[in-house]
Amino acid sequence: MTILSGRFRSRKINTNPNLPYRPTKARVRKSLFDSLIPYQYERVLDLFSGSDILGFEAASRGSNSITFVENNHRIMGLLKQNAHLLNGPEYTFVQNNVFDYIKTPSVFDLIFADPPYKKYELLTLIEKVSKLLDDGGKFILECTKDQDPVYGAKIVDYGKSRLLTWEKI
DSSP: OBOOSSTTTTOBOOOOTTSSOOOOOHHHHHHHHHTTOSOOOOEEEEETOTTOHHHHHHHHTTOSEEEEEESOHHHHHHHHHHHHHSOSSEEEEEESOHHHHTTSOOOEEEEEEOOOTTTSOHHHHHHHHHTTEEEEEEEEEEEETTSOOOTTOEEEEETTEEEEEEEOO
């Protein structure tokens, strides 16, 4: 996978087709980050990190602190390898269940969540993650297109994927 823009533009991150994740497609990433222009999100949280492409794209575009939360130890090892290739921002790696991690009182400017499709109760995730947003922060959740919209989210569909976005005002 290739980073699309910013200081790490055109750099490839290592992926492994044998690991259990579903990377966000380039077209979706481009549209997502274009919607965030001008990009000014210092503290980013990447939940269900998987391939880590969203967090590293944020790092490339100027975020200074990216926290990756991933439960799978093999995926976590790949995350750390990729971070070593993309020096600059402060990376934090948390190998934990996302629902345990979000009980931690932290605040972020931008939060991504891309859970395995139809595996988790999204309303619970949305309620808890929204409490971690700083004023003016955004929470972006990737789910399936047939997922019902919730809590007045901005909705954008890409093929079978849906991005739901909330902003804390």
